[in-house]
Amino acid sequence: GAASGLVAGLVAITPACGTVGPVGAIVLGAVASLVCYFFVAVVKIKFGYDDSLDVFGVHGIGGIVGAVGTGIL
Secondary structure, eight states: OHHHHHHHHHHHHTTTTTTOOHHHHHHHHHHHHHHHHHIIIIIHHHHTOOOTTOHIIIIIHHHHHHHHHHHHO
């Protein structure tokens, strides 16, 4: 829910925290939250992998989005 979205945003902004401003951090966190939600709600069910706490969908994908987003922003 909301806590997973918050954690996804925090994970995504961690690689970029020294290079982006506040608006960039908000944009990156919002994008990461949406992408992580998609992976938790759709991709996990489609592939059928066992991730009861959604660790990969939130932390793994959030980190990837943050790393790529750092280069974009």
